[in-house]
Amino acid sequence: MAGSDSTREARLGGPAIVLVAPQLGENVGAAARAMLNGGLTDLRLVAPRPPWPNPRALAAASGADRIVEGARVFDCLEDAVADLRRLYASTARPRDLRKPVLTPRQAVAQMRAAAPDGEGCGVLFGPERTGLDSDQVAIADAVLTVPLNPAYSSLNLGQAVMLVSYEWYQSGAEEEDADAPPSMGPEGERKRQATRAELHNLFRHLESELDAANFLWPPHTRSNMVRNLRNFIARASPTEQEVKTLHGVVTALAGRKWKRGDDD
Amino acid sequence: MAGSDSTREARLGGPAIVLVAPQLGENVGAAARAMLNGGLTDLRLVAPRPPWPNPRALAAASGADRIVEGARVFDCLEDAVADLRRLYASTARPRDLRKPVLTPRQAVAQMRAAAPDGEGCGVLFGPERTGLDSDQVAIADAVLTVPLNPAYSSLNLGQAVMLVSYEWYQSGAEEEDADAPPSMGPEGERKRQATRAELHNLFRHLESELDAANFLWPPHTRSNMVRNLRNFIARASPTEQEVKTLHGVVTALAGRKWKRGDDD
Numbered sequence: 001m002a003g004s005d006s007t008r009e010a011r012l013g014g015p016a017i018v019l020v021a022p023q024l025g026e027n028v029g030a031a032a033r034a035m036l037n038g039g040l041t042d043l044r045l046v047a048p049r050p051p052w053p054n055p056r057a058l059a060a061a062s063g064a065d066r067i068v069e070g071a072r073v074f075d076c077l078e079d080a081v082a083d084l085r086r087l088y089a090s091t092a093r094p095r096d097l098r099k100p101v102l103t104p105r106q107a108v109a110q111m112r113a114a115a116p117d118g119e120g121c122g123v124l125f126g127p128e129r130t131g132l133d134s135d136q137v138a139i140a141d142a143v144l145t146v147p148l149n150p151a152y153s154s155l156n157l158g159q160a161v162m163l164v165s166y167e168w169y170q171s172g173a174e175e176e177d178a179d180a181p182p183s184m185g186p187e188g189e190r191k192r193q194a195t196r197a198e199l200h201n202l203f204r205h206l207e208s209e210l211d212a213a214n215f216l217w218p219p220h221t222r223s224n225m226v227r228n229l230r231n232f233i234a235r236a237s238p239t240e241q242e243v244k245t246l247h248g249v250v251t252a253l254a255g256r257k258w259k260r261g262d263d264d
Numbered sequence: 265m266a267g268s269d270s271t272r273e274a275r276l277g278g279p280a281i282v283l284v285a286p287q288l289g290e291n292v293g294a295a296a297r298a299m300l301n302g303g304l305t306d307l308r309l310v311a312p313r314p315p316w317p318n319p320r321a322l323a324a325a326s327g328a329d330r331i332v333e334g335a336r337v338f339d340c341l342e343d344a345v346a347d348l349r350r351l352y353a354s355t356a357r358p359r360d361l362r363k364p365v366l367t368p369r370q371a372v373a374q375m376r377a378a379a380p381d382g383e384g385c386g387v388l389f390g391p392e393r394t395g396l397d398s399d400q401v402a403i404a405d406a407v408l409t410v411p412l413n414p415a416y417s418s419l420n421l422g423q424a425v426m427l428v429s430y431e432w433y434q435s436g437a438e439e440e441d442a443d444a445p446p447s448m449g450p451e452g453e454r455k456r457q458a459t460r461a462e463l464h465n466l467f468r469h470l471e472s473e474l475d476a477a478n479f480l481w482p483p484h485t486r487s488n489m490v491r492n493l494r495n496f497i498a499r500a501s502p503t504e505q506e507v508k509t510l511h512g513v514v515t516a517l518a519g520r521k522w523k524r525g526d527d528d
Contacts, residue, residue: 034423039413062418105434146430147437149303154326159298162423163430166410170369173411 014168015111016042016122017161018080020136023049023128029060030158031125032067038165039172043071044080044122077124077136082197085120086111086237089140090160091132092153097231100142104167107144112171114193123164128157135223138231139196139203194243202243202250203230209254278432279375280306280386281425282344284400287313287392293324294422295389296331302429303436307335308386310344341388341400346461349384350375350501353404354424355396356417361495364406368431371408376435378457387428392421399487402495403460458507466507466514467494473518 017035022028022045032043045052052073061068074080081087088107089099102110111121123144126132137143146155146163155163194202207216207226216222238246281299286292286309296307309316316337325332338344345351352371353363366374375385387408390396401407410419410427419427458466471480471490480486502510 033418036416037412037418062420064416064418103434148301148430148433152300152328154297154301154328156326159423159426162426166412166427166430169412170367 013042014038014040014118014121014165016044016081016084017164018044018046018077018122018124019048019157020046020077020124020132021048021127022125022157025052025054025056026060027128027157028054028071029057029062029064029068030156031161032057032061032064032071034158034162034165036064036067037162038167038169040118040165040168041067041070042122043067045071045073046077046080047075048073077139078196078200081122081124081139082195082200083120084122084196085193086114086122087140087196087234088121088123088142088144089132089137090123090125090144090164091137092145092155093131097134097138097228099137099140099231099235101145102142103147104144104164105171107142108164108167108171110142111168118168120193120195125157125160135227135230138227139199139234141234141237192240194238194240198240198243199234199238202233202238202246205247206233206250209250212254277306278302278304278382278385278429279372280308280345280348281428282308282310282341282386282388283312283421284310284341284388284396285312285391286389286421289316289318289320290324291392291421292318292335293321293326293328293332294420295425296321296325296328296335298422298426298429300328300331301426302431302433304382304429304432305331305334306386307331308344309335309337310341311339312337341403342460342464345386345388345403346459346464347384348386348460349457350378350386351404351460351498352385352387352406352408353396353401354387354389354408354428355401356409356419357395361398361402361407361492363401363404363495363499365409366406367411368408368428369435371406372428372431372435374406375432382432384457384459389421389424399491399494402491403463403498405498405501456504458502458504462504462507463498463502466497466502466510469511470497470514473514476518 017031017040019028019031022031028043028045028048035041035043048054053069057068058065072080088102107123111118115121124132124136124140126136144164146153146160148155203226206229210216210229216225233246236242281295281304283292283295286295292307292309292312299305299307312318317333321332322329336344352366371387375382379385388396388400388404390400408428410417410424412419467490470493474480474493480489497510500506
């Protein structure tokens, strides 16, 4: 990418593809291949099954080596998505979590509107057999589900990534013909969606105060309650400003000393 | 499918997927899996590499067994597409043939408009390494090309079929919300696009007359001239009525006895 003088090449980048605990190197390679077909380059792996680097990933990448080699590896999901502002959880199964459900086409349209180059956007994919668990889905803004034949839906990881990458590329091709979407207004900075790192800070702040208040008790119900709270907050896609305000709210409600400047 | 009481299931069917000389059973299986995800069921194979049936195809079909087992096998492309009225040739490479080039989304929109259930429509896919040759592309109404990252386009057969099947299913999902497309008008029968069998009859008629007239001469140029003629006719997507008229034209031009009733 560096040094390329092609404007088409310069349009590459796009949302991050975050593979959570991928089990087979072949599938990471297939995902990389699918990504590059759609012009996506930011691959992130959360705790891939050892070994990593995995020669099978390179073999399956069919020339998309630089995506595999450039993949960043993280120990935990929270770190992998820290810088992202819009996050989609790819899952086929209906959840008890209340969360918008978007098709790939709708999700890429949202991402293009938020950031024409996809910066700060990402899509989570779960492990091959089990998919994302509810705690992982909960931190996303929305669920991404591919509408397919209800009598037979069977996508492997590479195919799922392919459909998202494909839609990303198609949405860019359409955009070339259309008027440029409105860019961020003068209030942009205040309206910018919070990063996942900022969200996780807020989660921890809230949860520590709730623990202190014995609200997340008894222990066997805690994880469920935390998940539903996180899901609620993430579903609202808060802005940076709103996150600051919510910190203030938590602090205030918890009766701590609250510095006015923090939230406004 | 038979005996199903589900309306969603009843909507299955869709355009035919025609694999020309597929070399690996795995890829036939992957194509079948991709098809059923999008609700497509009509798989046709032209001269698949032996053995067929191929146990590797079933293994790769991941449960889409009935598509593999129901695949019809043909010795030649002409027979495989005889009943089809709209035919698309999937190919990535630019050709010297003048022919409309459509994205999968545009192609499925055309097919939905021609036949909401895809009846009489089909998409050709070539052998894994070589793709369709120019003679095979020439008999299609249009070329189908997937817009992808120009710096890296690498789809395998299963992925290419997946994208077409996916777009077919998406176009149906959109249709459910929209008004039903206008159905065939009162002049439908006369305006119905010719079948490939009718087109091939016309090709043969034309070419035999041209041979008789020494037009397709010298021999080493014949295949090129035939291809370009077929391409020209197919690109125009003639109706049944037009094919009859063209027969009449050929007959008349060739100076044969021409029965008026044949073309009008």
